[in-house]
Amino acid sequence: MDKPVNNRAWWLVAPVFAIVAFSAILPIMTVVNYSVQDTFGNNQFFWNGLGWFQELLDPSTELGGRFFDALWRNLLFSAIILAIEVPLGILVALSMPREGWRVAATLVIMALPLLIPWNVVGTIWQVFARADIGLLGYGLNALGIDYNYTGDTLSAWITIVVMDVWHWTSLVALLCYAGLKSIPDAYYQAARIDGASRWAVFTTIQLPKMKRVLLIAVLLRFMDSFMIYTEPFVLTGGGPGNATTFLSIDLVKLALGQFDLGKAAAMSLVYNLIVLALCWVFYTVMTHAGSERPDQGSAA
Amino acid sequence: MASITLDHLAHAYRPDPQGPQDYALKEINHVWRQGGAYALLGPSGCGKTTLLNIISGLVTPTRGRILFDGKDVTNLPTEARNIAQVFQFPVVYDTMTVRENLAFPLKNRHLPRETIAKRVEEIASRLDMTRVLDRKASNLTADAKQKISLGRGLVRADVAAILFDEPLTVIDPHLKWQLRSTLKELHRALDLTMIYVTHDQTEALTFADTVVVMHDGAVVQTGTPEELFERPAHTFVGHFIGSPGMNVLPARVEGRLAHIGNVAVALARAYPALPAGERIELGVRPEFATLARAGTGLPVKVKRIDDIGRARIARVEIAGHPAAALVPEGLALDGDTAGLNLETRQIHIYAGGVLVAGEGGVG
Incomplete structure (x- = not known):
């Protein structure tokens, strides 16, 4: 116990505390504060206890109904884009060149969609898919396919999914490509010597070696798609009807459109908890799936 | 099992070699007999790995032919050549157990299940790995992993030659001796042609009965360790060995x-x-x-x-x-x-x- 006790070091941490307090703790506590009150404007608030939460989690109420509808939409959307973007990203990564000037060219092209601001992505597709002037929308209708994303639910969903795939598959592909590049040539040579088929090389070498980056890719894509807001907001504004109203869009409608701060606060807290819980589950499941610790010493 | 004939073999990585300076491997004529233990010895960049890759089929030589038992295999791909190779860094299939790793080359060649099982047991006991057969290969130590890569070559009954590309690089010094004597025992017991690439003279001289010393893309001397010591054919051999x-x-x-x-x-x-x-x-x-x-x-x-x-x-x-x-x-x-x-x-x-x-x- 002859270590000198010196608490002055805490002063060095103080700025971080201050920043975190103002950027995270205070806003969240404000939301918590709103979530237990009701307001009718004029900056008048009334205590409501856990009322909003009870209503929110009960699908038979108006609030609970729209919350669960949006939640299912969100989960469906995330499932669809993961099911498309992950295999597609792996496929793209596998067919990317491994050396020469083509590598740089491909990487730049792949990175382009990632560099476009999200609202611009939405605008691009909004124009591109318009049935009257957009190349895609006009073309499809000219081919005799009935397509109108502002009026038809299926068209709207297909457009949003395709837009997300266009926007984000690059990310999965680039991550997988990095994973593939890190595999030493000896593995491929050994596989050739062992007479492995192309499919066996993929399942026994490439996929296991890509596991870590794939975990990151799935996590990132899941979180981003679960919190999607800008692109569908610009493209469809949540319509037709409520067909593409995801949780975040609904939240904004509730908070800024209807100024139901209490309901919106309760919803955003539950939304936040769902995101956290799902990420935790994902992460735990996927890290435990492949974490047999290597043991030293007791070999052969 | 096979003898290996290198017939006027030369290789340049440049597409249009002008003079000898463009060749990573200068012309070589050699016959390596069946069942021999050969070491390719030389400093980094002397062309020994190029020669090994030509034998394994990963590189197609610019000129010359390579024959296994008199059969021209110059243009055959690796998988059709019946060779096995152990690499510098251990290559094991991470998701598989040791048993599955050893069975993998046979499974790919669609052998009957019983034959595979019997062969795997046999090789595992030779390598003293029976105890770890059902463990995940990725959890073993580097020397055990090298034994697995060797085992994947040994399970194949038809293997013509086993190539080693500096296989002891990542092995702990005290295990190097052990692994090397395992290799020597296997060589004696199985009558296999083994070709061992190294830049370490001790490894080459203790492993091989014939050492091929390479320098600057050319073979400067082929001989027993004694010959290399007593009658170096080139001052380079004199410097490099001893x-x-x-x-x-x-x-x-x-x-x-x-x-x-x-x-x-x-x-x-x-x-x-x-x-x-x-x-x-x-x-x-x-x-x-x-x-x-x-x-x-x-x-x-x-x-x-x-x-x-x-x-x-x-x-x-x-x-x-x-x-x-x-x-x-x-x-x-x-x-x-x-x-x-x-x-x-x-x-x-x-x-x-x-x-x-x-x-x-x-x-």
């Missing part, structure tokens, strides 16, 4: 005398046909040069004496040229002058780096 390497001293040869500066050395043979204009050198291993009291043998100047454990090595200067010599037990030196006795029959003469055979040896 510790310390051979003494190479510029000399002028007249009859049975070689003159190093103003010091005359008696030779066992005469060299009447030395090519004119080439650099003439005298080579003698430190093991055949013994330091003596001043006044006996050739006059030398002692710079320093190193104790290397099993012997003491004197660093001397002979007519201004550095050389190394053994210091016999109990020799007391007076000042920095001493004498040097050379074993006359172990003195070699090199012209332009290449050994010259003398004429009229004594006795």
